[in-house]
Every structure is written in C-alpha cells, then in structure tokens.
Amino acid sequence: MKIYEYASAPNCRRVRMFLAEKGVAMDYVQVDIAKGENLTAEFRTKDVNAKVPVLALEDGSHIAESVAIQRYIEELHPEPPLFGRDAKEKALVEMWNRRADFNMMSNVGMCFQHTSGFFSDRMNVFPEFGEDAGKKALKFFDVLDQHLSDHEFLAGDYFSVADIGMLCSMDFGKVVNLRPDAEEHPHLTRWRKQLSARPSAKA
Amino acid sequence: MKIYEYASAPNCRRVRMFLAEKGVAMDYVQVDIAKGENLTAEFRTKDVNAKVPVLALEDGSHIAESVAIQRYIEELHPEPPLFGRDAKEKALVEMWNRRADFNMMSNVGMCFQHTSGFFSDRMNVFPEFGEDAGKKALKFFDVLDQHLSDHEFLAGDYFSVADIGMLCSMDFGKVVNLRPDAEEHPHLTRWRKQLSARPSAKA
Numbered sequence: 001m002k003i004y005e006y007a008s009a010p011n012c013r014r015v016r017m018f019l020a021e022k023g024v025a026m027d028y029v030q031v032d033i034a035k036g037e038n039l040t041a042e043f044r045t046k047d048v049n050a051k052v053p054v055l056a057l058e059d060g061s062h063i064a065e066s067v068a069i070q071r072y073i074e075e076l077h078p079e080p081p082l083f084g085r086d087a088k089e090k091a092l093v094e095m096w097n098r099r100a101d102f103n104m105m106s107n108v109g110m111c112f113q114h115t116s117g118f119f120s121d122r123m124n125v126f127p128e129f130g131e132d133a134g135k136k137a138l139k140f141f142d143v144l145d146q147h148l149s150d151h152e153f154l155a156g157d158y159f160s161v162a163d164i165g166m167l168c169s170m171d172f173g174k175v176v177n178l179r180p181d182a183e184e185h186p187h188l189t190r191w192r193k194q195l196s197a198r199p200s201a202k203a
Numbered sequence: 204m205k206i207y208e209y210a211s212a213p214n215c216r217r218v219r220m221f222l223a224e225k226g227v228a229m230d231y232v233q234v235d236i237a238k239g240e241n242l243t244a245e246f247r248t249k250d251v252n253a254k255v256p257v258l259a260l261e262d263g264s265h266i267a268e269s270v271a272i273q274r275y276i277e278e279l280h281p282e283p284p285l286f287g288r289d290a291k292e293k294a295l296v297e298m299w300n301r302r303a304d305f306n307m308m309s310n311v312g313m314c315f316q317h318t319s320g321f322f323s324d325r326m327n328v329f330p331e332f333g334e335d336a337g338k339k340a341l342k343f344f345d346v347l348d349q350h351l352s353d354h355e356f357l358a359g360d361y362f363s364v365a366d367i368g369m370l371c372s373m374d375f376g377k378v379v380n381l382r383p384d385a386e387e388h389p390h391l392t393r394w395r396k397q398l399s400a401r402p403s404a405k406a
Contacts, residue, residue: 048346049306057291068298075290087278088260095271103252106309129329143251 002027003069004046005053009033010105010172011066012053013203017164018070020200022077039122067097070161082161089155093162096154099140100165107137108173115176134178141170141180141188148187167195205230206272207249207257212236213308213375214269215256216406220367221273223403225280242325270300273364285364292358296365299357302343303368310340311376318379337381344373344383344391351390370398 005012005028019026031037031052038050046054047064055063055072063069074083084090113119114130144166147154154162170192173179182189195201208215208231222229234240234255241253249257250267258266258275266272277286287293316322317333347369350357357365373395376382385392398404 048350049302061291063291063294063298065298065301067301068294071297072290072294075293087275088264088266090278091266091271091275094274095266095268098268098270099252101304124335126329126332126335129332132327132329147251 001058002029002056003053004029004031004043004056006031006033006038009052010109010168011051013171014066014165014168015053015069016203017168017200018082018161019073020203021080021082021164021198022073024073024077034118036122067101067161067165074161082159082164084155084160085158089158089160092155093158093160096160096162097165099154100162100169103140103143104137104166105169105172107133107140108169108176108178111137111176111178112172134176137173137178141185144191145180145185145188148191153191163191163195164200167192167201204261205232205259207232207234207246207259208255209234209236209241212255213312213371214254216374217269217368217371218256218272219406220371220403221285221364222276223406224283224285224367224401225276227276227280237321239325270304270364270368277364285362285367287358287363288361292361292363295358296361296363299363299365300368302357303365303372306343306346307340307369308372308375310336310343311372311379311381314340314379314381315375337379340376340381344388347394348383348388348391351394356394366394366398367403370395370404 003012003015003026005015007013007030016026031043033052037043038052044050046056046062049064051064053064053066053069055069057063063072071083074081084093111130111134113123114125114133115127117125151157153159154166170180180188180192206215206218206229208218210216210233219229234246236255240246241255247253249259249265252267254267256267256269256272258272260266266275274286277284287296314333314337316326317328317336318330320328354360356362357369373383383391383395
C-alpha cells in the first residue's frame with residue numbers, strides 16, 4: 001500500500017495522524033497540487049475528483065477520501081478503535097466527524113480557496129463568500145468551546161477520529177488567520193493543547 | 204426513539220429511505236424549518252447546528268447528522284448491511300457516501316440556498332457562488348454517468364447507503380432545475396430509475 005499526498009494539505013495530515021495513532025507505517029508519494037500534478041488524466045483514474053490523499057491498494061485499485069482511507073485502516077488494524085466502541089459511540093463519532101467536515105474543514109477550506117486565490121487557475125473565486133465562510137468557522141469555535149467545557153474529547157471521554165478531523169481542520173485555519181483565542185476559548189484551547197501534545201500530531 | 208424532521212428536506216429522506224430498506228419503523232416529529240421552528244434555544248440542545256434530522260434516544264440524548272443516525276440504525280439492525288460487508292467495501296461505501304455529500308448534496312444545497320433565498324432570513328446569500336455550485340453538480344452528473352456505465356451501483360454490484368445518499372441529494376436538485384438528461388446520461392438515468400423503483404424511495 002502507498003498513499004499519494006501533499007504533505008501540507010489538512011486532509012493528508014488527518015490520515016497521517018490516524019496512522020500514527022494506530023502505529024501503522026505507510027509509504028507516501030508526494031503529489032504537488034500547487035503545480036497541478038493531480039490534474040492529469042492519469043491521476044483522475046485514481047480519484048475522479050483529482051484530490052489527495054488517495055490510497056493505492058496492492059490489487060491496483062484506489063481508495064480516495066481521507067475518512068474512507070481511515071476506515072479501511074480501522075478494519076485492517078482495529079486497535080486502538082478510533083471510530084467508536086459501541087452503537088451510540090460510533091454514532092457520536094460520526095456526528096462529530098461530520099461537524100469537523102461541514103462546520104470546520106468546509107468553512108476553513110472555502111475561506112482559504114476563495115480569499116487566497118491559491119487554486120484560482122482551476123476554479124471560480126468568490127471572495128465575499130470566502131470571508132463569510134471564515135466567519136462561520138470562527139462562530140463554530142464558540143460551539144466547540146462550550147461543548148469541550150464538560151467533555152474531555154468531542155465524543156465524551158473517548159479520543160476518536162473526530163478529534164483528529166477537527167484538530168487538522170482547525171489548525172489549517174492559520175493560513176487564513178482563523179485561530180481560537182486562549183482567553184475567549186479556554187476549553188477549546190485546553191483540548192487543542194492536549195491533542196497537539198500527542199506524538200501523532202507531529203506526523 | 205423518534206426523529207425530528209422536515210419531510211421534504213433531502214437529508215431527512217435519506218434517513219427515511221435507509222430505515223425503509225432496514226424495515227425499521229420510526230416515530231417522527233415534524234419541525235417546520237421554513238418557519239424557523241428549529242432555531243429555538245431548546246432545539247439547539249438537540250443539535251448545536253439546529254438542523255434536521257435529529258434522532259432522540261430513550262436515554263434523553265440526541266444524535267444529529269443523517270449519516271450518524273444511519274450508522275446507529277446499522278448497529279442496532281445489521282441486516283441487510285448497507286455500509287459494506289468487508290474492509291474494502293466499507294471504504295468504497297464511505298468514499299461514495301462522501302462524494303454524495305461533497306460533490307452532490309453540498310453543491311445542490313448551496314445552489315438552492317444561495318439562489319432561492321429560502322433561508323435568506325438567517326444567512327448571507329451569494330447568488331453567483333450558488334450558480335457556480337449548481338454547475339459543479341451538473342458536471343458531476345458526467346462523472347456519475349461514466350462510473351455507472353460499468354457499475355450497477357456506486358460501490359459495484361452492492362446496493363449501499365451511498366446510493367441512498369446520492370439519489371436523495373440528486374433528486375433534491377429538481378428544486379433548482381438540476382436534473383440529469385436521459386440522452387446525455389443514459390447510465391445515470393438507468394441507475395436512478397432502478398433506485399427510484401425500490402419501495403424505500405417513496406418513504
């Protein structure tokens with residue numbers, strides 16, 4: 001197995017951090033998305049969306065989408081379980097992982113793409129929409145701070161793939177100056193420091 | 204258990220269709236999101252995002268997010284399995300379910316929200332961004348048509364939650380005139396007819 005990735009992309013970090021928590025080694029192939037190396041017809045046979053990360057399997061097929069790759073690894077290496085241990089926990093992990101995607105990654109990503117012009121060679125850019133998305137991410141910091149005031153992790157006292165997804169999404173916010181404020185968001189700051197101290201956060 | 208929903212919302216249909224495939228009965232409470240019945244402080248205790256559907260459990264807690272509710276039901280009622288039967292199938296189902304979310308539901312939803320003004324009492328509207336999102340959904344019809352030319356369902360010969368997610372997202376496109384064309388997209392049209400003929404599609 002090997003993973004095609006662009007090291008600084010948040011969804012690639014999301015997979016690396018997951019693999020580090022599992023203690024699973026992986027081979028990586030760097031794809032320079034800034035230069036558009038992912039936009040070839042050949043790369044689209046690996047992922048119709050031409051995105052990274054993509055996992056290449058031994059049988060020649062590919063699995064795209066960060067969370068799909070994480071689930072595959074979870075099946076092959078169940079310990080420690082990171083998608084939940086019983087029905088309710090699995091549902092809460094899914095709920096918070098989707099909030100990592102829709103409330104954080106989407107908003108931070110849209111803010112980045114529509115205000116920085118990083119991909120303006122390949123997409124239409126609407127800066128005012130991007131700024132509005134950034135404000136939504138900031139507003140969600142308040143929601144997270146409230147939730148983490150009485151929960152150690154997103155899904156209660158259980159560290160999960162949702163914490164990984166939320167941390168990587170939130171950390172990417174720095175490229176557009178979206179950062180939680182230690183005084184305004186003490187609980188979110190506590191959670192962030194705690195997660196950032198895990199060796200996997202450096203993966 | 205009961206589900207708070209707004210019957211015509213695509214993510215609510217997604218859960219109803221899933222429950223129908225499982226043969227699981229459910230109680231529903233209608234929440235009129237057009238009138239903003241979901242925007243109360245009380246409803247936000249059920250879902251911090253104030254969205255539907257939300258599943259209320261017997262223990263007084265709640266699970267928000269359509270796919271989180273589906274996963275909970277999958278755990279309680281494993282037959283027929285709709286999230287995949289082995290590691291690779293589970294990963295492919297996750298991958299296609301995410302494409303249902305990011306390539307279809309997000310684009311159709313953004314097109315609807317930003318061009319119709321349906322929620323303009325509660326969000327900033329950027330019509331040109333909405334139109335661009337609609338074009339992305341249309342472009343993804345081409346990708347789906349190509350994929351379904353040699354796959355019966357999204358994850359191969361296996362009907363899954365990803366087919367449900369994609370159908371419900373795509374069908375919602377009709378509110379903004381986003382429909383596949385039978386001549387231009389024969390394989391997508393075949394798949395859509397086949398899924399629409401399942402009794403669960405009427406749930």
